[in-house]
Amino acid sequence: MELVLEAKDWIYKGEGAVNLVLSYTGTSPNLMGKVLRVQKVKRKESEYEKALSKHEYLVWKETGGGDVFLSASTKDIANHIYVQQVMCPLLGSQHIDAGVRVEVTREFLESIHNAVLFQRPCWRAENARVNTQSHSAILMSDHSIFPHGGVHEQQQQLCIAVEIKPKCGFLPISRFIREENAAKKRISRFKLHQILKFHQRKISQISEYDPLDMFSASKERVLKSVKDLFLTPQNNFRVFLNGSLVFGSLGGGAEDTDTRIAQAFEDTLKDVIQADEGMRTPNFLQLVAEAVSESGVMDRLLQVQKLDVFDVEGAIHAYYDVVSQPCVVCRDLGEAKLLNRYESLHSLRIDESLKIVRDFLISATAKDLSLMISFRASGKGNLASPYDVVFLESINQSFDYKASFIDLDMKPLERMAYYYKLDQEIVGCYSRMMETVNRPGKSSLVQLETTYCDQSAAIEDTSSA
Structure with a gap:
């Protein structure tokens, strides 16, 4: 062009x-x-x-x-x-x-x-x-601007758009996950990673957001997930008004939402959401949740994420066969019992190993992309609209909306070793924290994390039920 x-x-x-x-x-x-x-x-x-x-x-x-x-x-x-x-x-x-x-x-x-x-x-x-x-x-x-028909219309009509990084929406069940890493089968990857990031001082507060809510198909849980993202946006939630950022941060982690930030955002919504002061933000979050639920995009995204059947603990073995290198993971594990578990992976035909790695990398893209949903106000019951429509009964307002996926980059093959290392750091950090929590005389730092441990335990109980 x-x-x-x-x-x-x-x-x-x-x-x-x-x-x-x-x-x-x-x-x-x-x-x-x-x-x-x-x-x-x-x-x-x-x-x-x-x-x-x-x-x-x-x-x-x-x-x-x-x-x-x-x-x-x-x-x-x-x-x-x-x-x-x-x-x-x-x-x-x-x-x-x-x-x-x-x-x-x-x-x-x-x-x-x-x-x-x-x-x-x-x-x-x-x-x-x-x-x-x-x-x-x-x-x-x-995608932060609604796709209008002409330049004049684009300049006249307000558009509000939200960017969400949903992250991984399922719990792995791979038999190649080692027993000491079983927490991965009970707690979402995002929540486990939050603990590591907190320990590394990359975040100041552990988010309540859980991708399992976002992908649940339950409107109540989807709404909860949107509210949780709003309260702790980090790098996972942004809002744009006519293409300009009005909530969240560009390229880095955002501040947790305090009273000042919340009020500024409430004021920003005055020309978009027709509601009384203090009710615009709740209705906007409801609007986002309704669009996420009604669009059906999360179902399709989840199926692509689930191409990762073996988890990285299995896929890493196929990777070393693909690149024709001795398996570093098997070497480091060293125990005959564990080696026998992965023997079947190293006995696969090369085309089967390639498929495992390929599906894992495609899934990695799907776990790391962003969902953009752009909205513009429309007349109630506007049957002529070529776009999907969501109606908020609480404020008697209709919106055209369009859902799009962005950030669909191919993941480099050589990143496989990094993915495995990070995975082990994440689950290892969680395991060490739980050991410390259960030990008498825990430190003040651990006490700060106890709230999250209680949340994690609740999640585990719910998952086991």
């Missing part, structure tokens, strides 16, 4: 681990309502874009992308193919805009890097910079 891009027309919108997102502020009709995803590169790595490794090609060649992956000269191009050929069929093309590739110059990328440097979270900027060696970027719809 041939377009002339000028750095002055793009502003920082946010970023993830792989890409930096820019929002268009110019006047070109072809670019209004669009965002540009620009590739980042870690500061310790070369900016030269490498293609897929031979082992990565083996993993992905049997997918819908087929030999197209072989022609991908860079991982960025391979990632675009991955979204188009793998994730779109699984999650539904109506919920994904894979975007189009546009050419970018080094001068454009350098200008962007300099312009947004001080708007980025410090830890993001220290870790990675714009890849100025890249030759292209992805132009796609800005």
